[in-house]
Amino acid sequence: MIGWEKAKFFVIRHHTGLMVCGLALFLALTPLVMDNPYNLGILNLIGLYVIVVLGLNLFIGFAGQISLGHAAFFGLGAYGSAILTATYGFPAWPAMILTAGAMALVALALGIPTLRLSGHYLAMATLGFNYVVDSIFVQWDAVTGGPSGLSGVPPLSIGGLTFDSDLKFHYLVWTFALVALTLCLNLVRTGVGRGLAALGADEVAAAALGVDVQRQKNGVFVLSAVMASVAGSLYAHYFGYVNPDAFSVFKSLDLVIMVVVGGLGSVWGTLFGASFITVLPHFLGFLETYMDIIHGVILVVILIFLPQGFVSGLVDIIRIRWARRRLAMDRQS
Amino acid sequence: MGGNLLEISNLSKNFGGLPALSEVSFGVETGQVTALIGPNGAGKTTLINCLTGVIRPDGGAIRFKGADIAGLPAHRVARLGISRTFQNLRIFPRLTVLDNVLCGLTVQAGASLLEALFLPPGLRHRERRLKLTALEALDAFGLADKAGWPVGVLAYGDKKRVEMARAFVSQPVLTLLDEPVAGLNAEETATVATFIRQMRLAGKTMILVEHDMEMVMGISDHVVVLDGGSRIAQGTPDAVRHNPLVIEAYLGRMSATA
Structure with a gap:
């Protein structure tokens, strides 16, 4: 009996860690059941997007900001790694780190002036950034390969192990995604995470509690840019080529839709959001030409009915119902 | 003077x-x-x-x-x-009562973004202590039984108390x-x-x-x-x-x- 109580206490205390471990185990075993490379490919793509969207959700969902330009950071990460390794023969891992570092600086340079703005202005600034970056990808033939992009990006390897198949990359990308998930779960459970949630809800109140609003906004913007950059580097090494289509403004919108489907401020919801939007075209193959419309409709419907996003919106409803019921019971007794 | x-x-x-x-x-x-x-x-x-x-x-x-x-x-x-409450009540409706009060301990939590990402044992320990401090404050303001509730569902008077607990929790x-x-x-x-x-x-x-x-x-x-x-x-x-x-x-x- 005491053992059982102890176990219960352990589970309650470490439920977040246990959930991450459970997910890791599930993902480790998935390829045993799902050995079709096409499906694994989709799962790998989900892993890549999870890394980007986790960062973006910290920025949008927690800190309450908006970015319509995160595909640019994703693309710059991919192009950075591709150019350094394919064109200049740089080793892959240092190239990834170098690119991510450069992205931190780019995000800081972009963030310091624009994060003083809010709402529409911030949306316009990040959207403009994405347009500029996209144009550079398309126009700067000599470096980026123009519209056809760059190919010949070598796969990543550690020691003698080269991640050159869907199966091997599955383990690599999900290791990165689970590390990113753990870091985000850590962050949101500390005072820093609460500070972000506070400034997302009310900047004046957050500042009065000691949150350095500008600094925290910049910090989380840089963090999300670095995460997008790392995912971009992984993307380049996975596919072996990069082209501008994958990093357009429309991709940025898809990323925002993933955040909204996952739920603003819901770290776990991000997994659902990224999966749902990535998998959707494969179930609705016959509607391929209408995909942008479908994404638009999903976004509008969710924002009308569950403005906090799909998953966290539902969770909120359940929590509020439950609390109201308790409140009513208290009043009766 | x-x-x-x-x-x-x-x-x-x-x-x-x-x-x-x-x-x-x-x-x-x-x-x-x-x-x-x-x-x-x-x-x-x-x-x-x-x-x-x-x-x-x-x-x-x-x-x-x-x-x-x-x-x-x-x-x-x-x-x-220096802590404060606001004339028109500025609490964070989606956060729980406990998290709202914990927000009053932002300065005491004082970790950097990078430190928070890696959540070293020292920080984990500090967070646990802050949670106890916040619970004590909730108790002092008669809100302990509502710690886990989203603050949005509380009655106006209770919300005001949450804001006061948040203002006093840090021993300002x-x-x-x-x-x-x-x-x-x-x-x-x-x-x-x-x-x-x-x-x-x-x-x-x-x-x-x-x-x-x-x-x-x-x-x-x-x-x-x-x-x-x-x-x-x-x-x-x-x-x-x-x-x-x-x-x-x-x-x-x-x-x-x-």
Whole structure:
């Protein structure tokens, strides 16, 4: 009996860690059941997007900001790694780190002036950034390969192990995604995470509690840019080529839709959001030409009915119902 | 008056050429409740906002523990140990009651973004201690049984208490209460008054901005009266109550309309 109580206490205390471990185990075993490379490919793509969207959700969902330009950071990460390794023969891992570092600086340079703005202005600034970056990808033939992009990006390897198949990359990308998930779960459970949630809800109140609003906004913007950059580097090494289509403004919108489907401020919801939007075209193959419309409709419907996003919106409803019921019971007794 | 915790001297603030505060001076002594009263538009909220760094004063000095803090940004003021509540209730409705109060411990949590990502054991330990501190504060304000609830579902009076718990949880040096009983019924007002008295007994220093004259007179040590952006009187509640200027500017007008 005491053992059982102890176990219960352990589970309650470490439920977040246990959930991450459970997910890791599930993902480790998935390829045993799902050995079709096409499906694994989709799962790998989900892993890549999870890394980007986790960062973006910290920025949008927690800190309450908006970015319509995160595909640019994703693309710059991919192009950075591709150019350094394919064109200049740089080793892959240092190239990834170098690119991510450069992205931190780019995000800081972009963030310091624009994060003083809010709402529409911030949306316009990040959207403009994405347009500029996209144009550079398309126009700067000599470096980026123009519209056809760059190919010949070598796969990543550690020691003698080269991640050159869907199966091997599955383990690599999900290791990165689970590390990113753990870091985000850590962050949101500390005072820093609460500070972000506070400034997302009310900047004046957050500042009065000691949150350095500008600094925290910049910090989380840089963090999300670095995460997008790392995912971009992984993307380049996975596919072996990069082209501008994958990093357009429309991709940025898809990323925002993933955040909204996952739920603003819901770290776990991000997994659902990224999966749902990535998998959707494969179930609705016959509607391929209408995909942008479908994404638009999903976004509008969710924002009308569950403005906090799909998953966290539902969770909120359940929590509020439950609390109201308790409140009513208290009043009766 | 040299030993005052807070010394405001000649504080001025104009909005578009109109003076909202002109040359206001007063001091706040440690362990006392200083009430700031005055009719609507007297400049009370402007003063509080200057004091907490929400807006920058145009002139004058605010000395807190001897250092001039006028013009410091709000988060720096908060880090000096000055906490506040807001006139129109600024809590975070989606967060739980406990998380709202934990937000009052932001300065104590004080980790960098990078440190928080990796959550080292030291930080984990500190977070656990902060949670206990927050729970104690919830208990003191009679909210312990609602710790896990989203604060949005609470009744207005309970929300006000959450905000007060958030303001006091960090053991601040000075707390500004901006109309803590606005919108509350008589019973709730009495409860809040009791909390303020308890905090006073526990040695807290407070500035109380209030319309409710009866409450102010009952719990303040010192009263400062503003009218039209200027300080027109200050003193003990009794002295202020019988000051003809105050009666004319404030009480007189109230009794005339009542």
